Amino acid sequence: MNLFRRSRQAFRGFTLIEGMVMLFLFSLITLVFFQTFAYGTALIQQSKYRLGAIALANQKMEIIRSLDYGNIGTVSGIPSGDLIEDEAIQVSNALFQVHTFVQYADDPYDGTLSGSPNDLIPNDYKRVRIEVAWGGESDSEKIALFSTFAPLGVEQSAGGGILSINILDSQGNGLPGASVHITNSAISPSVDVTTTTDASGNLFLVGAPASAQEYHVTFSKSGYFGSASYAPYPTTSFIPVDVHASVVDSVVNQATFVMDRSSTLQLRTVDPFGNDVPAIDYRIDGGRLLGNEFGTGDAVYEFGMDDTTDASGEQSYSNRSYGSYSWTIDPGETGWTFISLNPESSAGANIFELPANTSLNVDMVLADESVNSALFTVTSAADGSGISGASIHLTNTTLGFDETANTNLSGKAFFPTAETPGMTAGTYDYEVTAAGFTTETGSVTVASGLESVAISMSP
Missing domain, CATH: 2.60.40.10 (Immunoglobulins)
Incomplete structure (x- = not known):
């Protein structure tokens, strides 16, 4: 008796599977049929439009042939x-x-x-x-x-x-x-x-x-x-x-x-260690060069606007022209000091180039003025230009601080070089060396936030 029941249950299960398979195949065939029908209808409609367009063009051409x-x-x-x-x-x-x-x-x-x-x-x-x-x-x-x-x-x-x-x-x-x-x-x-x-x-x-x-x-x-x-x-x-x-x-x-292909620009505001800095007001100008101001010669670009990075420190622009762009922090933005753009450009600290047909990511690196740190700017006494690749050795023997950093293209270097809660308050000694310039030494006191240090080097 139990064997008979198991046999009937197995038979009913097999029939259900068959029904599901048949339903799936029927649905698939129906879907393919309707897709083919819709595609064929669209082709017929396009053919009608094309024939009508050809007839209309021929009619217009015959009218032209009748003109002087x-x-x-x-x-x-x-x-x-x-x-x-x-x-x-x-x-x-x-x-x-x-x-x-x-x-x-x-x-x-x-x-x-x-x-x-x-x-x-x-x-x-x-x-x-x-x-x-x-x-x-x-x-x-x-x-x-x-x-x-x-x-x-x-x-x-x-x-x-x-x-x-x-x-x-x-x-x-x-x-x-x-x-x-x-x-x-x-x-x-x-x-x-x-x-x-x-x-x-x-x-x-x-x-x-x-x-x-x-x-x-x-x-x-x-x-x-x-x-x-x-x-x-x-x-x-x-x-x-x-x-x-x-x-x-x-x-x-x-x-x-x-003219050339449009590009996409992705901007991001970050701290020196790559962490997002949200809601920074800034100004961006550049793209296609339209001309120059009369008298001053200042460049006039097709694109310029004031904007703000979002909660993730990002902002994007699509369909932009290739060319040079300047990106500057808004003067009214408090609590942050500009360090550099990444990637850097030899054209200027806040300048970058957007190639045609490209998606470019650019970071604005900012220093938090409330965190104990030091920002060095090394320039040439001859012309005031930033010295790239200058070596800055910053030490405090008592605190066990000993770090070296090289200046970027605009002559800036930031300490500390690794992410920490900030430098311990104290006086730090520095030595600045650069090929072709005399060595400069001195000290900087870091007490309550960011300290900016300007070094002028003589050839």
Whole structure:
């Protein structure tokens, strides 16, 4: 009887396991089916959008073919004409964004400008690019259609000058596919053109009307820190590095701008032993150099703000430009004395360099003024500059204190060199040596907090 019951229980357990397996397989198959169905539906929808975009682009191109050659251009474009540069067009239930760009082309068949042979009329024909996008901004949701249009009869000069814009990275390499927006409201008709650089990072616009430092150029690219040109001083309050572009008739007018990939900056305030120091007020300036102040020559940077580290002594900044940054403790911050930045820079005690396309961690090292300690600053008597690598030997025989530290790049050294509750109150003797300088000796009394010691060494 017991054997029969065990047999039935085993049979029921096996059936339950089978049911669970079947349920799992059914759920898995159903999930895969619906995912495949959803993916297929999305592909069909994208195909419909793509076909609609191609049809719309062809329709726009046919309209352009019906225009006189002189009217083929965009309103406020170079060359100017009757076409609208940016349009939003509704077709059935789909909304398409249409961008039209017209540009003179210099065909190598009859030579190129400054080439061999030299083509003195580099506007051989017009190249039209129609881009139709839908949905997001990805390349998979846009199409582009190109066509060329030649003038009837013998080519004639388009007039004006040639605006050649180069977009480079910080290493001097051309940036292809960079977005360039050019405006100039000081001429008639006004100019408002948006396009992209070619494979070499260049944009070549023939027939640009003459204008002195009035072509405003804005440039950007996904993942890069873009910028713009500025009007000359005194319209701009400082002397800009990137001034508005100029065009002189019948010549090539070069304008070069630099941008590079964005970086991330992680700041941290710590004590000399790496412990977090929270809630420190500070000022940070730097990044892209925009220009210099008139008269003083002081640098003007794109980034500058007052901020505070959080409860962990940290603060971060994303999408920042490469370049030099200065990081200083707020003058109103009491109880802490600045020692150095880590990593250090030979450019200055509170200066650091942020490379392009980098995530950089920078520590501000601070000394607690309430803890018994000593901060030495060693400088040259000749010019007041900090002496790096000077050796400081600090002793107190009675207290059994005997430590040696080398100064950092700005000539500073902190005692004690190991983490302790603080130095015992007393008078300490020091000896400072540095190659090429006379040895300096003296004493410092540490009694109630941080003692700052300034040492000037003679060659």
